[in-house]
Amino acid sequence: MKTYTNVKDLGDLKAAVAEALEIKKNRYAYKHLGENKTLLMVFFNSSLRTRLSTQKAGMNLGMNTIVLDVNQGAWKLETERGVIMDGDKTEHLLEAIPVMGCYCDIIGVRSFAQFESKEYDYNETIINQFIKYSGRPVFSMEAATGHPLQAFADLITIEEYKKAKRPKVVLTWAPHPKALPQAVPNSFADFMNDADVDFVITHPHGYELDEKFVRGARVEYNQDKALAGADFVYAKNWAAYTDPNYGQILSKDRSWTVSTEKMALTNNAYFMHCLPVRRNMIVTDDVIESPQSIVIPEAANREISAQVVLKRMLENL
Numbered sequence: 001m002k003t004y005t006n007v008k009d010l011g012d013l014k015a016a017v018a019e020a021l022e023i024k025k026n027r028y029a030y031k032h033l034g035e036n037k038t039l040l041m042v043f044f045n046s047s048l049r050t051r052l053s054t055q056k057a058g059m060n061l062g063m064n065t066i067v068l069d070v071n072q073g074a075w076k077l078e079t080e081r082g083v084i085m086d087g088d089k090t091e092h093l094l095e096a097i098p099v100m101g102c103y104c105d106i107i108g109v110r111s112f113a114q115f116e117s118k119e120y121d122y123n124e125t126i127i128n129q130f131i132k133y134s135g136r137p138v139f140s141m142e143a144a145t146g147h148p149l150q151a152f153a154d155l156i157t158i159e160e161y162k163k164a165k166r167p168k169v170v171l172t173w174a175p176h177p178k179a180l181p182q183a184v185p186n187s188f189a190d191f192m193n194d195a196d197v198d199f200v201i202t203h204p205h206g207y208e209l210d211e212k213f214v215r216g217a218r219v220e221y222n223q224d225k226a227l228a229g230a231d232f233v234y235a236k237n238w239a240a241y242t243d244p245n246y247g248q249i250l251s252k253d254r255s256w257t258v259s260t261e262k263m264a265l266t267n268n269a270y271f272m273h274c275l276p277v278r279r280n281m282i283v284t285d286d287v288i289e290s291p292q293s294i295v296i297p298e299a300a301n302r303e304i305s306a307q308v309v310l311k312r313m314l315e316n317l
């Protein structure tokens with residue numbers, strides 16, 4: 001594995017989940033793979049789970065780890081080529097990236113959508129420069145259009161908790177005070193479309209995701225209808241994707257908040273969210289604290305999804 005930015009990079013999903021569950025049983029069995037190898041994690045945005053779980057996964061594999069918060073302590077980086085650098089940006093990404101590549105064997109990158117240009121975001125301008133110029137295997141720790149480590153952990157969790165052979169999984173939009181990226185729902189949809197689940201997406205009009213990720217999945221604008229009989233409810237906010245509203249908040253309608261009444265429409269569904277979550281916007285206190293909430297084991301599986309990816313990259317160095 002040279003890059004991990006989307007579901008296709010994992011190959012056969014059933015095999016990937018089987019490998020994950022094997023690693024979960026004995027996560028220290030591959031320490032030899034990472035001996036004298038260094039993992040560099042580059043964050044352009046904040047993180048708790050990704051930072052901790054990915055570093056833990058690297059240590060499980062015997063790796064040395066370095067974490068760089070680009071906006072805290074490193075030089076302010078210019079990311080656009082051709083810009084006259086006479087402003088407040090000290091270094092260009094085109095020097096910084098190959099230099100980073102000198103100090104590590106594998107690079108993880110977090111760089112959220114900036115919502116200034118759909119083309120800039122959906123061309124994955126930042127992470128693709130790491131892929132092109134670092135000289136190292138690169139994996140996404142959430143880029144502009146996807147969060148494949150999260151979605152892989154979500155799939156592992158669904159496989160662990162499902163009661164039906166082909167569970168109904170509902171991705172529901174929920175309100176949020178800020179304009180959030182489409183990365184998490186994009187990757188979740190991408191993975192669910194390749195998994196053996198009955199997948200439904202529900203959101204208000206205007207919040208349609210990129211068809212590249214929806215891939216013909218059923219979209220239901222009536223949340224109650226979508227939730228009927230669900231086995232898993234995956235809640236997430238995202239800003240509008242469709243022009244001319246790219247990056248905009250179109251609704252903060254809290255009737256879309258996942259409540260006990262909403263969960264009562266389901267087949268005693270498990271509640272999932274990638275975290276961090278805005279309580280009583282996305283989901284009520286009662287639901288996220290209920291026995292049906294599996295957000296903590298879901299977060300714990302981030303260590304495992306990262307370890308599968310790092311293991312496969314180490315095996316191909």
Ligand SMILES: CCC[C@H](NC(=O)CCC(=O)O)C(=O)O
Nearest residue numbers: 178180181183184274275276278
């Ligand atoms: C894993 C999720 C990361 C990010 N979440 C946020 O930026 C939340 C920010 C906030 O709630 O203020 C997102 O929605 O993509």
Ligand SMILES: NC(=O)OP(=O)(O)O
Nearest residue numbers: 047048049050274275
């Ligand atoms: N779910 C997730 O990626 O969390 P962080 O943003 O805290 O890393």
